[in-house]
């Protein structure tokens with residue numbers, strides 16, 4: 023496995039609509055494992071392929087707490103087949119939007135269909151933080167960041183902070 027570099031917004035690679043994978047073969051499996059290693063190293067709970075510069079519909083997640091056994095999820099071509107009428111609000115963050123958070127409203131429960139790491143079609147019912155996390159990662163596959171769900175005012179505050187942070191980072195090196 024190899025740790026990959028996580029792309030930080032604003033970056034055009036985070037705005038692309040990703041292509042489906044034809045099947046989960048050895049190459050896709052390796053990408054999934056590399057993404058998990060990258061996510062764990064960054065102490066994240068989810069990561070989407072475009073965040074590491076790969077425009078394919080692949081996401082990984084693990085919402086287990088530090089003192090729990092890891093519960094890694096690997097999903098290719100995820101699709102929502104059902105969403106609840108009820109919404110839930112979570113204060114979301116993103117490895118590509120470091121240290122900035124915002125409240126996002128999404129369906130509280132979902133059912134997602136995907137290909138697992140063995141190329142088997144699976145369905146998973148999720149609610150709470152897992153439902154939010156899956157929807158957040160799926161958004162990345164369509165070039166959508168959580169900040170795109172915020173009001174223009176909140177989004178612009180966050181984007182300006184990101185641009186400023188990037189500029190000072192450029193100066194530092």
Ligand SMILES: [Zn+2]
Pocket residue numbers: 115116117118158159162
């Ligand atoms: Zn994210």
